[in-house]
Amino acid sequence: MKLTKTSEYALRILSFMARKPEELYPARHLVEQLKISDKYLRRLMTDLSKAGFIRSIKGREGGYVFAKNISEIHLSQIIDAVEGMEKYMGCVLGFGECSDDNPCVMHESWLPMREKLMNVLNNKTLADFNYNKINKY
Amino acid sequence: MKLTKTSEYALRILSFMARKPEELYPARHLVEQLKISDKYLRRLMTDLSKAGFIRSIKGREGGYVFAKNISEIHLSQIIDAVEGMEKYMGCVLGFGECSDDNPCVMHESWLPMREKLMNVLNNKTLADFNYNKINKY
């Protein structure tokens, strides 16, 4: 089970911000806390802005704030915004034509797991985590 | 849920061979059927040989045959042989220190799914698929 670093970063950033969803977060602050390089983080922030999760405030005293309620931001949407969800939905053996009607040999064994993955990614939102339990970041 | 192409290929190749586990498969044959490039496939075959799953027979009339019973070849072992299993076991947010004792915010939500993945990969063997159902390859 491996997301790309890009998706990892996006989830890290937004779940970090979600601990205090009303605050304004300058890139500098996120970079320090999450140890992601400045330039790459800001590139991701642009994607996340365009997707409508956050809004950027330019200029001095600027930064990023949530643009919608964190309970409306699903994990799959985040991944989709930064790299696309398609790649996580394909056949485990990489056959383009694999489907319920025309399954690869592993289809039947693999499907329940992929369903579970999709359930998590589609149903969980940024509001669904217990941030108080955590001493990380 | 995404394995690398390398792992996909390895699973494709071995599950293809497992339909008729006694046969000898020249690389040419596998390449034609599975549409993997000749050189890359042979590189993978070398890894799979070194791991002891198959044995190569050189020279004319050569090819590859299983070196152990397919019921003894677990999916996780295959992945491990060609690219290592570690990367599939890490924290979903990419935190090296993430553990049950020191979890990231998503740990609790993510763990059941990763467990399920590990169950499939660790417990399923090449003998556990219903090859008769399949019209692919």
Add this chain to the structure above:
DNA sequence: ATTAAATGCTACAAGATTGTGGCATAAAAT
């Protein structure tokens, strides 16, 4: 107005993964 501190964008660099070329080696067929 000027400066300081922030984001936005484009193009390039580095690294990892995947794919290829060329040749050496092995063994059966002739």
Add this chain to the structure above:
DNA sequence: ATTTTATGCCACAATCTTGTAGCATTTAAT
């Protein structure tokens, strides 16, 4: 013995992902 058809290996090429540099733009503070 020679030829044909296999695998083995090494180094390089192409592509994809991740990271960086530089500069433009925006806005608050002074």
